Amino acid sequence: MQKSDGMNYAPEFSGESKKVVGKDDFRFSVIGLKHGHVFAMTNGLLEAGATLVSVHDDDAGLVEMFCRRYPGVVVADGEEGILNDDSIQLVVSAALPCMRAALGIRVMEAGKDYFCDKPGALTLFDVERVRAVCSATKRKYMVYFGERIHVEGAVFAEEEIRKGRIGRVLHVTILAPHRLNAGSRPDWFFDPGRNGSVLCDIGSHQIEQFLTYTANEDARITHAYEANYANPDHPEFSDYGECTVLGRNGATGIIRVDWFTPDGLSAWGDGRVFIIGTEGTIEIRKYVDIAQNDASDCVYIVDGGGEHVYHEHGRTGFPFFPAFVLDSLNRTETVMSQEHVFTSMRLAVEASLLAAGERS
Amino acid sequence: MQKSDGMNYAPEFSGESKKVVGKDDFRFSVIGLKHGHVFAMTNGLLEAGATLVSVHDDDAGLVEMFCRRYPGVVVADGEEGILNDDSIQLVVSAALPCMRAALGIRVMEAGKDYFCDKPGALTLFDVERVRAVCSATKRKYMVYFGERIHVEGAVFAEEEIRKGRIGRVLHVTILAPHRLNAGSRPDWFFDPGRNGSVLCDIGSHQIEQFLTYTANEDARITHAYEANYANPDHPEFSDYGECTVLGRNGATGIIRVDWFTPDGLSAWGDGRVFIIGTEGTIEIRKYVDIAQNDASDCVYIVDGGGEHVYHEHGRTGFPFFPAFVLDSLNRTETVMSQEHVFTSMRLAVEASLLAAGERS
Numbered sequence: 070m071q072k073s074d075g076m077n078y079a080p081e082f083s084g085e086s087k088k089v090v091g092k093d094d095f096r097f098s099v100i101g102l103k104h105g106h107v108f109a110m111t112n113g114l115l116e117a118g119a120t121l122v123s124v125h126d127d128d129a130g131l132v133e134m135f136c137r138r139y140p141g142v143v144v145a146d147g148e149e150g151i152l153n154d155d156s157i158q159l160v161v162s163a164a165l166p167c168m169r170a171a172l173g174i175r176v177m178e179a180g181k182d183y184f185c186d187k188p189g190a191l192t193l194f195d196v197e198r199v200r201a202v203c204s205a206t207k208r209k210y211m212v213y214f215g216e217r218i219h220v221e222g223a224v225f226a227e228e229e230i231r232k233g234r235i236g237r238v239l240h241v242t243i244l245a246p247h248r249l250n251a252g253s254r255p256d257w258f259f260d261p262g263r264n265g266s267v268l269c270d271i272g273s274h275q276i277e278q279f280l281t282y283t284a285n286e287d288a289r290i291t292h293a294y295e296a297n298y299a300n301p302d303h304p305e306f307s308d309y310g311e312c313t314v315l316g317r318n319g320a321t322g323i324i325r326v327d328w329f330t331p332d333g334l335s336a337w338g339d340g341r342v343f344i345i346g347t348e349g350t351i352e353i354r355k356y357v358d359i360a361q362n363d364a365s366d367c368v369y370i371v372d373g374g375g376e377h378v379y380h381e382h383g384r385t386g387f388p389f390f391p392a393f394v395l396d397s398l399n400r401t402e403t404v405m406s407q408e409h410v411f412t413s414m415r416l417a418v419e420a421s422l423l424a425a426g427e428r429s
Numbered sequence: 430m431q432k433s434d435g436m437n438y439a440p441e442f443s444g445e446s447k448k449v450v451g452k453d454d455f456r457f458s459v460i461g462l463k464h465g466h467v468f469a470m471t472n473g474l475l476e477a478g479a480t481l482v483s484v485h486d487d488d489a490g491l492v493e494m495f496c497r498r499y500p501g502v503v504v505a506d507g508e509e510g511i512l513n514d515d516s517i518q519l520v521v522s523a524a525l526p527c528m529r530a531a532l533g534i535r536v537m538e539a540g541k542d543y544f545c546d547k548p549g550a551l552t553l554f555d556v557e558r559v560r561a562v563c564s565a566t567k568r569k570y571m572v573y574f575g576e577r578i579h580v581e582g583a584v585f586a587e588e589e590i591r592k593g594r595i596g597r598v599l600h601v602t603i604l605a606p607h608r609l610n611a612g613s614r615p616d617w618f619f620d621p622g623r624n625g626s627v628l629c630d631i632g633s634h635q636i637e638q639f640l641t642y643t644a645n646e647d648a649r650i651t652h653a654y655e656a657n658y659a660n661p662d663h664p665e666f667s668d669y670g671e672c673t674v675l676g677r678n679g680a681t682g683i684i685r686v687d688w689f690t691p692d693g694l695s696a697w698g699d700g701r702v703f704i705i706g707t708e709g710t711i712e713i714r715k716y717v718d719i720a721q722n723d724a725s726d727c728v729y730i731v732d733g734g735g736e737h738v739y740h741e742h743g744r745t746g747f748p749f750f751p752a753f754v755l756d757s758l759n760r761t762e763t764v765m766s767q768e769h770v771f772t773s774m775r776l777a778v779e780a781s782l783l784a785a786g787e788r789s
Contacts (some may be wrong), residue, residue: 235691239658240669242604242685244703246710291787292652292673294681298599299707309600309705311673311683313652321654323671323683325602331595331709333735339710343604345669347659349691350606350699352719359712359729360736361721369719375693376720427651 079108080219081116083383088118089391095398097184098123098151099142100172101164102131103255106186108138110161110213113390114184115139119159123151148172152179159184159397166270167263170195177208182397184211188273189414191265193422196415203407209397212410216245216274216340217281218389222353222366223342225381230282235346235372238283242323242343243275248330249308251300259303266421267295267310267326273417275324276314280413281405282344285316287412293423299329312420324420336365348372439468440579441476443743448478449751455758457544458483458511459502460532461524462491463615466546468498470521470573473750474544475499479519483511508532512539519544519757526630527623530555537568542757544571548633549774551625553782556775563767569757572770576605576634576700577641578749582713582726583702585741590642595706595732598643602683602703603635608690609668611660619663626781627655627670627686633777635684636674640773641765642704645676647772653783659689672780684780696725708732 097119099107103126115121123145126132136142145151151160152175160176162169163186170190176183189212190196203210217223230238257263264270280288291314295307308329314322330338336357344351349372358367366382392404457479459467463486475481483505486492496502505511511520512535520536522529523546530550536543549572550556563570577583590598617623624630640648651674655667668689674682690698696717704711709732718727726741752764 239656239689240685240687242602244602246705291654294651294673294675296599296679296681298679309681311681313654313671313673315654319656319658321656321669321671323685325600325683327600327705329599329705329707329710331731332733333709334731335736339731345606345687345689347689349693350689357736359731360738371691371694371699371719373692376695376717378720 079105079112081112082386084386086116086386087391089395090118090398093120095119095158095394096122096156097159097161098145098154098157099135099161100125100148100151101162101168102126102128102135103165104163104186106213106215107161107163109215109219110163110184110186111139113219113387114161114394116387117390117394119394122157123154125151152176157181162186165257165263166265167191170199173199173210174202177202177206177210180206180208182209182211184213186213187215188212188265188269188417189410190418191269193415193418196411196418200411209407210410211393212414214274214277214413216355217278219387220355220366221381221383221385221387222355222368223278224385224388225366225368225379226342226344226351226353227281228385229351229370230344234349234370235344235351236348238320238344238346240321240345241279241282243278243325244341245271245275245324245326246330246338246340247271247328248337249328259306261305261307266424267307267328268293268312268424269417269421271326272310272312272324272420273413275326276416276420277413278342279314279316279322279324280409283316283318283320283322285318285320286408288314288316288322288416290416290420290423291315293420294427295424310424312424314416334359439465439472441472442746444746446476446746447751449755450478450758453480455479455518455754456482456516457519457521458505458514458517459495459521460485460508460511461522461528462486462488462495463525464523464546466573466575467521467523469575469579470523470544470546471499473579473747474521474754476747477750477754479754482517483514485511512536517541522546525617525623526625527551530559533559533570534562537562537566537570540566540568542569542571544573546573547575548572548625548629548777549770550778551629553775553778556771556778560771569767570770571753572774574634574637574773576715577638579747580715580726581741581743581745581747582715582728583638584745584748585726585728585739586702586704586711586713587641588745589711589730590704594709594730595704595711596708598680598704598706600681600705601639601642603638603685604701605631605635605684605686606690606698606700607631607688608697609688619666621665621667626784627667627688628653628672628784629777629781631686632670632672632684632780633773635686636776636780637773638702639674639676639682639684640769643676643678643680643682645678645680646768648674648676648776650776650780650783651675653780654787655784670784672784674776694719
């Protein structure tokens with residue numbers, strides 16, 4: 070993911086990946102190639118040993134690109150060709166964001182687990198519809214919160230938190246700038262009705278991180294605001310968003326998302342996470358450590374003993390994928406609970422709705 | 430200021446200071462030594478060429494400490510001894526925060542300018558009283574917003590912004606952790622009625638920076654929250670505060686203040702400022718660049734051309750002090766307008782009041 074631009078970043082683990090299943094033990098297909106995250110999701114599953122079977126999208130060009138990247142994948146006979154294939158355990162999707170919930174419902178009703186790009190839904194109605202079908206079918210509706218589970222620095226930080234390295238987590242501040250590359254974006258990207266607003270879209274990543282790092286099952290959006298500072302050609306688009314979160318356990322979160330990565334940055338965004346614990350602090354510099362070195366996944370920990378830096382690129386890997394494959398096979402919830410996914414989705418929509426009331 | 434602990438930090442410019450007046454051209458005295466900032470304020474004025482005349486505090490121990498630090502200073506015959514001395518142009522004060530406004534009124538009514546430690550007032554009533562006397566007497570009520578004007582990295586960043594280096598400023602995020610050193614703090618420190626809450630106290634620094642960097646004359650507090658996470662012995666005290674600000678020109682600000690500097694940090698706080706402009710971004714690492722080098726005042730600028738770092742310690746100096754001395758002599762407002770001071774004071778109180786409604 071590091072150093073790449075635009076939408077087609079697809080992190081691959083540079084270390085030794087951990088295959089937890091053999092060929093055809095866990096078969097998945099892909100429906101919907103509208104966002105480049107689909108490559109990242111596919112790579113993660115392949116590294117875990119999953120078998121990619123088939124692909125469908127209504128855009129033949131996207132399908133061709135996908136097939137070039139993954140030789141041997143079958144072009145499915147439409148969505149139905151995948152939904153009716155009983156050998157498929159999981160459907161991966163980066164369909165248009167506004168279509169993801171409805172597709173997920175069809176997937177779960179066809180008896181398969183679902184793994185879609187963030188955000189999992191754009192409306193509270195969709196969150197509740199998905200929750201109901203999930204409950205009725207006992208299938209999984211997993212969302213790709215890549216800015217945590219597909220970032221080695223973030224994985225390392227989470228492990229340190231769980232070990233108690235910084236004591237009880239009191240607060241998380243996340244700054245998540247992204248490069249706009251406006252010319253390369255499709256129309257739907259700028260339409261919050263189809264893509265979600267900035268707090269729903271890239272905000273969902275951050276809200277999920279807040280819940281995870283602070284070990285909160287639920288939270289309340291205490292403030293949300295979006296603005297369009299520099300994109301007058303797309304008046305409905307927000308290029309800036311901020312929100313604050315109060316977790317049920319009292320921990321607080323501050324989230325800032327924006328599309329203002331300067332042209333000169335060597336990565337697509339200078340994503341940072343600042344975590345305050347009772348015994349220390351953690352800062353994650355996810356994709357770049359500006360003007361310092363060429364490394365990503367730099368984790369700075371300050372505790373009672375001093376200041377420490379950890380360079381985690383190529384070291385921690387992405388334990389989410391093997392664990393999720395096993396969760397799907399074993400009907401467990403080790404990577405995250407289904408309720409955690411829905412809470413993250415719901416809060417991102419709520420932040421977006423709250424901001425819509427004041428948007429400038 | 431760098432690397433020091435607790436309250437008695439007193440930055441001195443390590444470069445060549447710029448004296449703008451000769452001996453006795455600008456005479457000042459000090460009333461109120463309750464906060465160590467008084468040393469920083471005094472040093473800054475002395476470096477500009479001002480002449481320190483006399484000092485008063487009701488605590489003889491503090492007076493003795495001050496006299497040891499500044500040999501030759503006269504112990505005044507009470508507050509009146511200073512107020513009645515027509516040779517004194519300016520009174521500096523780090524009196525108890527809750528006493529600063531009333532003292533400032535007496536100082537201005539005695540025909541002198543006033544320069545007190547932040548926050549300039551703890552209540553809206555005091556802000557308005559001070560404003561009225563200021564207007565009637567035509568004297569200055571200046572506040573020491575040291576986290577901007579006494580930090581070389583911050584001074585450098587402001588200069589770069591004014592030069593247009595990052596285009597129009599859209600947003601400022603400030604993280605301002607401070608070391609608590611609870612055992613060394615006087616009782617009044619923990620009492621928001623005497624010290625202001627965390628958003629009024631250390632928040633006032635940050636609100637002032639927001640207004641300056643975004644060139645806003647006024648703003649609105651859109652959210653504020655405080656918590657006491659880890660100081661149950663002081664139930665009225667907030668060890669954490671957050672607020673968001675919307676400037677009149679549309680720029681946004683996020684401010685986080687807290688007392689959770691880990692013991693192992695080599696400075697009293699890892700203060701950061703993140704500024705987003707239309708053409709680039711600035712990050713100031715004010716007092717430490719954790720685990721990287723021993724430098725303070727590191728400014729990271731990313732623009733269209735690349736990633737750049739500037740090490741400003743000992744380089745930019747503190748232009749506030751000579752300019753303020755000249756402002757006082759010439760009755761100008763080059764350092765900041767009186768209205769800017771009052772707006773910063775008022776917004777800090779408003780953030781504190783808004784947070785009081787939800788404090789946990």
